[in-house]
Amino acid sequence: MARALAASLATVAALLAATACAAQQPAGSVAAPAAGQIQLVDAPAKSAGLTGDGRADTPATASPAVSASAPVSAPVSASAKWVQLSVNKASIGETVTEVRGFTLYTFTKDDTDPPASQCTGDCATRWPPVLIQAGGRVFVDGLENPAVSAIRRPDGTVQVTLAGRPVYRFAGDTVPGEFNGQGVDGAWFAVKPDGTANDALIGTEVAEPAEPxxxxxxxxxxxxxxxxxxxxxxxxxxxxxxxxxxxxxxxxxxxxxxxxxxxxxxxxxxxxxxxxxxxxxxxxxxxxxxxxxxxxxxxxxxxxxxxxxxxxxxxxxxxxxxxxx
Structure with a gap:
């Protein structure tokens, strides 16, 4: 059952304004999406009959969407209708992935009080932010007491945060479960389920093969x-x-x-x-x-x-x- 985020999303209040207000904005400004609230759902997306990655979701009873024109290895820039955050046991410890299994990262140069992204332009191409539409749902799979929220980026899009830290993908990860972005520039680290950076270990531990x-x-x-x-x-x-x-x-x-x-x-x-x-x-x-x-x-x-x-x-x-x- 979906539950509204405990704390009001003050950082995205402008996003949740009425559409009528958006019409009064000066030319060139970013229009605010329709009124709504980001929802946190304590279940996998498939429990709601959703497949795909949230950008082209389809009820599970129909044919799931598979985009040949937008392979999953490409940087994700479109705002999704829904996002899933899952726990994955990797050789560097527990990490958080999106629904397709791609590792999510945190950027140590981002602001946290209040949360704000410092990764824009070419940086956002290499490190695609996890974007969601206003009113979208964030499904959590295996995270305990997830502190999920969102911020408004400089371009007006909405980025998911975990424990106040904006989360990203890495364009260099081509197969789910990889973490090629771990430790890059000494500032990018796979994010842990509690929202902190997995920066205690940059190298790979000796790990057992994946369970059958x-x-x-x-x-x-x-x-x-x-x-x-x-x-x-x-x-x-x-x-x-x-x-x-x-x-x-x-x-x-x-x-x-x-x-x-x-x-x-x-x-x-x-x-x-x-x-x-x-x-x-x-x-x-x-x-x-x-x-x-x-x-x-x-x-x-x-x-x-x-x-x-x-x-x-x-x-x-x-x-x-x-x-x-």
Missing amino acids: DRTATLTAATTADGAVVVDDDGATLYRSDADGTDPAVSRCDDACALLWRPVVATNGSTVKVDGIKQKRVWWMRRSDGTKQVTLDGSPLYRNAADRSTATIIASAAEQGWTAAR
């Missing part, structure tokens, strides 16, 4: 880009170009194994299929003894940070990952 994706059913889901195979959570599954298929061999280890979860049968049982021919599905034995599910001989994986529903990570193809169909 134990799913009971492989389902064919319809998207605007055709049918894809999803797991029990509705997340798109992928094949790796580096893997062998005859026989099936997984070559995803080391850094790869931190970002991609092998799909294995729940409790070692048989995986059911829905909308997929049974003869296409088999399995291979992994080194840890688990049975990884294969499709047409290709081992299947889920991106460890992906929290979206039936949405293709367009930039994954650049890294050798193809959505299973």
Whole structure:
């Protein structure tokens, strides 16, 4: 159930003014959006029947939007109707990601009292701010007592803040779960769930591979880009170009194994299929003894940070990952 933010968003009061007032502004000024209030929702976006990334959301009962013209690796500059903040366990500790699993960052040179962004122009191209429309909802997934608010940027757009700090993406992160922006210029750090900068550790810890994706059913889901195979959570599954298929061999280890979860049968049982021919599905034995599910001989994986529903990570193809169909 949505709950209004506890504190009034004084920093975005102008955004919440009536539209009639906006009409009286001088030429060239930024018009204030219609009256409304940013809402905080203690649940994933999919619980409200939303898919996509908030910029082109679609009810879950329809075909989710997948934009071929705006791959997820591109800097996000459009204001979203809704935003999701999720907790992700990375090798540098817990981080916060947006709905597609891309790491969010904080900029130590930003003002915090009152909150204000110092990243504009070319900086905002490299570090796209997380923007939301006035009246939009911020879904939180795994954050405890999230202090979510928003500020008005110099260009009039609304940027989401966490614990009073504006949050951003990094254009150099091309696959969900990466944190290539960590420590850049000694001023950019992945943001923790409590809103503070993850600046205690810039290097990468020795980390265990991502936990397997134990799913009971492989389902064919319809998207605007055709049918894809999803797991029990509705997340798109992928094949790796580096893997062998005859026989099936997984070559995803080391850094790869931190970002991609092998799909294995729940409790070692048989995986059911829905909308997929049974003869296409088999399995291979992994080194840890688990049975990884294969499709047409290709081992299947889920991106460890992906929290979206039936949405293709367009930039994954650049890294050798193809959505299973």
